[in-house]
Amino acid sequence: MKKVSLSFIALYVLFSLCSCGIQETTNQLADNSLNQYITYNLPDTLINGSHNRELGYLGGNLFCLKDTGGCVAEKASTSTPYGWNSYGGVEMYYKLNCKFDNGQLFDVSLPWNHSMYLSKAQPVDRCEVSAVIVQVSHDLYTASEIDAKDIGNDKLTSTMWYVFFAKENSDISYAIFLNADSFSKEDTISLAQSVIFKDNAFNIEIK
Structure with missing residues (x-):
């Protein structure tokens, strides 16, 4: 016993x-879930923040200042979607409305409410996967908050450069973005061209 x-x-x-x-x-x-699928070379002033499920449809992580560790670039409402007032980030999406021509991505429908495209999608050359870049404006406050707080017009929105990556035969897509007040279109393209996808990046089963 x-x-x-x-x-x-x-x-x-x-x-x-x-x-x-x-x-x-x-x-x-x-x-660190996105590390399994995507790697990239950030601008010298930025580092990766921690993973957050609120980014994109399937999570992501923000980019933060190397000197301070801060990820917030400008003030915003507490109801503003996570990342809209950041320095940038990387996100994973599921079943975005992507448009292709001969297997090449040429447009992506706006994935969010309270946002708008400021430019037409343009192809980004020398990326590992078909990609387009577009400038986006995000609302940082609700109409009632603007009236109550008397917020200046230059503080109402954030502006970002987004690069979307997609394959025609996959429901998975990715976006990498930088704050347009801190980084240029060229900075964002350079970041996008540094992206390397792991073998399983576009073969993820979503249950």
């Missing part, structure tokens, strides 16, 4: 230790 009890305890302890190890690995993957 003692042997059986000791064996049971040993198995229980071993199982507990193994379970803890598996949980840590899962958490680490969740915190």
